[in-house]
Amino acid sequence: MRGLTALLTAAGIGVTLLCLLGISWIGPSGAFLNLLTPLAAAYLSMRFGLRSGVVVVVVTSALLLQLATTYTLVAYLGIFGIGSLLLPLFLRQKLAWDRAVLYATIGSAVATAVMIMFTVIASGISIQALIDQMIQAEVNQAMQIYRDTGFSESQMQSMQEVVDGLGKFIGQSFYGLYLASLLAIQAFCLLLLQRLKGSWYHITGIPFARWRLPSALIWILIAAGFCLLLPVDAVSLVGRNLLVVLLPLYFFQGMAIVNSFLQKKSYPPLVKGLIYLLLLILNPLPIIITCAGVFDLWIDFRRPRQKKI
Secondary structure, three states: OHHHHHHHHHHHHHHHHHHHHHHHHHHHHHHHHHHOOOHHHHHHHHHHOHHHHHHHHHHHHHHHHHHOOHHHHHHHHHHHHHHHHHHHHHHHOOOOHHHHHHHHHHHHHHHHHHHHHHHHHHHOOOHHHHHHHHHHHHHHHHHHHHHHHOOOHHHHHHHHHHHHHHHHHHHHOHHHHHHHHHHHHHHHHHHHHHHHOOOOOOOOOOOHHHOOOOOOHHHHHHHHHHHHHOOOHHHHHHHHHHHHHHHHHHHHHHHHHHHHHHHOOOOOHHHHHHHHHHHHHOOOHHHHHHHHHHHHHHHOOOOOOOOOO
């Protein structure tokens, strides 16, 4: 058993590095690999205990100091590394899966805030300046990837405008986008852990088809929408960041509604997977699913309906 644990831990370190640095090695097609970065440490922690996950995170961090920049290391720990340990930690304590995702997201956000504060103190620059530097570094990396892909000069100019506009939006919604990204990464990692669990571990909590957000949260969503409309920059900024966090939550609730309906159908797994994929990527379906999640509070789409005779 120890030999298997050591072998899988070593493999987990390699997989983590591949997923994290894949976008630099194989181009834009490696972006999807980033989402898989926390999986190895989280899975090993669930199956063999947190010690294996800690080894993966620590060794990966040490290797990143040699292979990449300090910024990449901080980004790995803040976005993937810490969460890949907190999620299995809470799941192993038999917390419900939704609470485990929430606590892992909050823990990762707090740890990132601490690292940013240390960076600000050490470098003597403001938090906003540091955030702007981080966004610009990502913009430059994205443009370099597109340049290496062989885009023409006209295509690069168009892409530069798109990337600059996206960078501006990220700068205005950085805090909300960061929390939403952490939440999405933790939720996706949980989904994969559920698929890989076999008989090795158990994940507790309400079935996803019956999951819903607290009803009081809708008032925060409504207030955030009103804040966005006010002609006061600070208030509008708060509203924008709140919406960036809350709307993905209601998208998850909308997906729970879809999951409830699909469980009643005898579609093959491949067909159900294709339906979920289309709902994620095909506009305007994500917007429709989010609206369904919002109005589920009043309509209750999952309530059994009596058939009229």
